[in-house]
Amino acid sequence: MYDHSITPRAEDPSLIEPRTFGWHSLIPARYPVLLPELNMASEEDYVARFQAFVLKLKRNLDPERVELQGLEHRRGMILGKTAYRRRAAELGLSRLEHEDLLQVKRLARDGAVLHGPRTEHHADELAAALHAESPWMSDIGTFLTRAMRSAANSGLSGLTLPPMILVGPPGCGKSHYARKLGELAGTPVRQIDVGSGTSAHRVAGTEKGWSSRQSGVPTETVLDRKVANPVMVVDEIDKAGTIYLAKGSPSSLITALLTFLEPSTAKVFECPSLRVTFDLSRVNWVLTANVLEDIPAVLRDRCRVFLMPEVTPGVAGMMVDAMARDFPQLDAETLSVVRREVTRTAARGKMSLRIIRRILEDVSRPPGLLLH
Incomplete structure (x- = not known):
């Protein structure tokens, strides 16, 4: 039974009318999805530092020196560039294209924002608005309210939910509900098509060397939008399996998803395209399916499963x-x-x-x- 003391009834207009909340305008909390040391100094900074060091050495011998001469200037430049390349290689940044490097450095410097409720009151507001959008989803609404309240009590800012699978007949509003969840929380929502033969690569990404090298949708969203907790919606997961690509290699969406559904592995996910380690443990996952029995057991074991009502x-x-x-x-x-x-x-x-x-x-x- 639905507990109306947790999420108020949709019939109360004072509770269902607003679709934006006061906390949307608050300065969002930030989360370090990349190690801060990835925001390394530029090559020009390294060169300038080493040239300054060489000049300091020369001044110890000749206090009147005010600048480096030709070969001395070149030596400082070579030392600086060499040090820069070695440090970039240590951090795994030497293989990145210029634009990718700039994005990674900015994200490492600033962190990613966390959108969504911060307090129990915020959680109640979001749950009430979500219930108004889909009152027939009352059971999952109760669960989400408790999960968001628990996260707020634990000091976690932003939308923080365990992985979920919504199971029900076509047209009952599963995907609509997931999209509204992200929309009301103010966080990006991305949808992944299971029917595509490249769906596993859309989740995890492809390695450098492929003609279509790219980051997966979760990494791409965090990197481009600078948001740590987007909502990923994977539709019709019961139709997923191992698909063999044109080159004959297997592409398993299930295997790719397991990495992200386990917090311990999502926290140290290495993007195969960028070769940089991301903390994607704050990404929210909502999977949908039409038939419960067709969902792989490994996914049911890692997700909260909810049976949606038929369209009576x-x-x-x-x-x-x-x-x-x-x-x-x-x-x-x-x-x-x-x-x-x-x-x-x-x-x-x-x-x-x-x-x-x-x-x-x-x-x-x-x-x-x-x-x-």
Whole structure:
């Protein structure tokens, strides 16, 4: 049963109206996803330091010296460049392209931000808004509220959730719920298509040497958006398996995911493209599936599994009420007609969230101009 003392009922308009929160404007906390020493000085700085050192040595012999002469200047430059290359190699930065190096250094210097609730009150606000968006998902709403409260009590800033699998028939709102979770928390949401033959590489990335070398979606998002806790949505995980690529090598999405679902390995993930170690333990994972039995056991063991309700007439009615707020131009009479027809169709088992949105979009359009 749903505990309304944890997430208030959607019918209370004072609780469901706002979709932005005061804490969205707070300066976000930061999290070190890269080691600070990766923000090493530039080659020019190394050269300048060594030239200054050579000049200091010369002044010990000749206090009147004010600058280096030709060969002395060149010697300081060679020493500086050599020291720079050695240090870059030690840190694993010598193989990076210029733009990648700049991104890595900035992220190492500044850290990544953490978006989402910081306190129990923030968690309650987010849970209430999420429940208003998808009131038929009440069981998972209760779990999320408790998880966010627990994280806040532990001193963890930002959206912090264990990996989850949402299981239910197509059209019950699984992906919609996951996207709304990230949207309301103010953190980026990325969706990964399991049907793609390169889905494993989209998660983990590809090594340097491949023609399509690139970082995986989690690493790319953290690096580009400078956010430590984005939401990754992996749809239809029950259809995943080992897919053999054109070159004959296996590409297992499940194997790739296991690295990120275990905090201990996600914390020391080495991007195969950049060869730099990232702490991706704060990334949030939401997997969806249509059939529980088809989900690999290794994933069920590492995730919280939630069974979503079928789209019954009652659920369909809640979907209409929740989504109608995105169409304020519709009057009460029109919404009543839509709700009646949707629930009638749902009784025959032919309704989904996508169909409901399409219906609302159609009836909200102004009638076309008549041509005479």
